[in-house]
Amino acid sequence: MKIGIIGSGGAGMCAAWLLDEHHDITLFEKRNYTGGHTHSVEVELNGQKYIIDDGAAWFSPSIYPNFNAYLDIVGVKYDWLPLSLTFYNKENKHANCMPPITARNILKLFTQKDTLRQLLALNKVVNASEKLVAEHETSVDFKTFIDGVSLSNKIKNGFIKPLLSGIWGAPFEQTNGFSIYPLMKYIVYHKPSGLQYYKWKTMKGGTMNYIATVRNTLRQTQTVLNSEVQKVEYDKDGKVVVHTNDERYYFDKLIITGGARDAGMILKNSPDYQRASDILMRFKYYKATLATHSDLSFMPPDRRDWSIVNVTFDGSDSFASIWHGSKTNADIFCSYINAEKAQPQDLHHVSEWWLPCETPEFYELQKELATVQGVNNVYFGGDYTHDIGSHEDAIISAIRAVEKIDPASVRLNKLKKAASIFKG
Numbered sequence: 001m002k003i004g005i006i007g008s009g010g011a012g013m014c015a016a017w018l019l020d021e022h023h024d025i026t027l028f029e030k031r032n033y034t035g036g037h038t039h040s041v042e043v044e045l046n047g048q049k050y051i052i053d054d055g056a057a058w059f060s061p062s063i064y065p066n067f068n069a070y071l072d073i074v075g076v077k078y079d080w081l082p083l084s085l086t087f088y089n090k091e092n093k094h095a096n097c098m099p100p101i102t103a104r105n106i107l108k109l110f111t112q113k114d115t116l117r118q119l120l121a122l123n124k125v126v127n128a129s130e131k132l133v134a135e136h137e138t139s140v141d142f143k144t145f146i147d148g149v150s151l152s153n154k155i156k157n158g159f160i161k162p163l164l165s166g167i168w169g170a171p172f173e174q175t176n177g178f179s180i181y182p183l184m185k186y187i188v189y190h191k192p193s194g195l196q197y198y199k200w201k202t203m204k205g206g207t208m209n210y211i212a213t214v215r216n217t218l219r220q221t222q223t224v225l226n227s228e229v230q231k232v233e234y235d236k237d238g239k240v241v242v243h244t245n246d247e248r249y250y251f252d253k254l255i256i257t258g259g260a261r262d263a264g265m266i267l268k269n270s271p272d273y274q275r276a277s278d279i280l281m282r283f284k285y286y287k288a289t290l291a292t293h294s295d296l297s298f299m300p301p302d303r304r305d306w307s308i309v310n311v312t313f314d315g316s317d318s319f320a321s322i323w324h325g326s327k328t329n330a331d332i333f334c335s336y337i338n339a340e341k342a343q344p345q346d347l348h349h350v351s352e353w354w355l356p357c358e359t360p361e362f363y364e365l366q367k368e369l370a371t372v373q374g375v376n377n378v379y380f381g382g383d384y385t386h387d388i389g390s391h392e393d394a395i396i397s398a399i400r401a402v403e404k405i406d407p408a409s410v411r412l413n414k415l416k417k418a419a420s421i422f423k424g
């Protein structure tokens, strides 16, 4: 079959890998690199080179069975990163380092009243959300959920909300409307047990190395960079016609893995895909601006309080700064910034990403989108089509599309078998 794939992020690359052995694939990418939200920045500091992932960076060893199996089959090399978290309140200069494992942080439990109070509050929120997460209950928003938890408003608004908003990278003012399910899923499943940090996977050589490793396996895939798909139509012979600025391509099947709004725009003027386009255009997005920098003012003032993830709250807004230089004690950070408010000094790079607002409506739209999968030979993949939009979800979306297009694919069946072992 001739198969087109729009988008070269994790979902598009995985779909290409699953289909490449038996089909003639064309992969369209509007940017000048493959990878989409898996994006690495090369930074030089004090004569040393660093590769910083300013998009997807960490991958769960426990709740990413398909992705972990895929990494092993393709042969991607990864590292382990013990994840730690600091919540820093700029107003009262209080820093809470979680989990409290070092002697210094254990001592703080006894010497700073806010430290223990916040940890107990977080524990209460975890307990209150466990069932909801296990049952995949997506209809409850943060505000409704937190109103039902017996905690003071001070701790809800001054700790829980800014913490969850900062960890997720959601706009603070929109956090009330987000489903509690995505905000809590990672926390519920990655609670540290005992005196240990929870370890996550990171890619050796950055995520660009992961994408390059997948790309190098492709034999029958033609990748067209700098090629934005403008329009998709269905022709009378049952072919899907893809229009770029320069050319028309004809395919038996097409997988669209750009974000929902990209996909909606591409299909907007095609009557045969009108229903899909209408659904896609209803997904709401927000802009996440990621600055890679060396500006210490974005970190908690006392270096001993630095964690891998550092959420700063100033009373009206919260944002996370990731300490990417932690292994070598280097001052390299990646911060979610509000560009209108404060730009870091010592800037290395800025990326802008669009992420879906994961409200209860987002999850209803996922279900609606499932009803138009495959109509007129077009399939929708990408993180936003499944669960919380993690990299695992991007991979699952590719698997689901390929299950429909070529259920006999050798790689598909190998991957599913290997993933079932990871699932345990």
Ligand SMILES: Cc1cc2nc3c(=O)[nH]c(=O)nc-3n(C[C@H](O)[C@H](O)[C@H](O)COP(=O)(O)OP(=O)(O)OC[C@H]3O[C@@H](n4cnc5c(N)ncnc54)[C@H](O)[C@@H]3O)c2cc1C
Binding pocket: 006, 007, 008, 009, 010, 011, 012, 028, 029, 030, 031, 035, 036, 037, 038, 054, 055, 056, 057, 058, 059, 227, 228, 229, 230, 257, 258, 259, 262, 263, 266, 288, 290, 353, 354, 355, 381, 382, 383, 384, 389, 390, 391, 392, 394
């Ligand atoms: C800042 C940030 C941090 C994240 N951190 C993590 C993390 O640590 N762990 C995790 O699991 N997930 C993380 N994610 C989620 C991440 O988005 C997913 O893990 C995954 O990388 C998304 O892959 P995708 O293929 O669905 O989409 P994308 O990576 O967005 O790929 C879509 C591609 O489609 C292309 N495209 C769009 N429209 C067109 C068009 N018209 N023509 C041609 N090409 C087009 C885009 O250029 C893009 O390359 C993070 C996301 C962001 C933004």
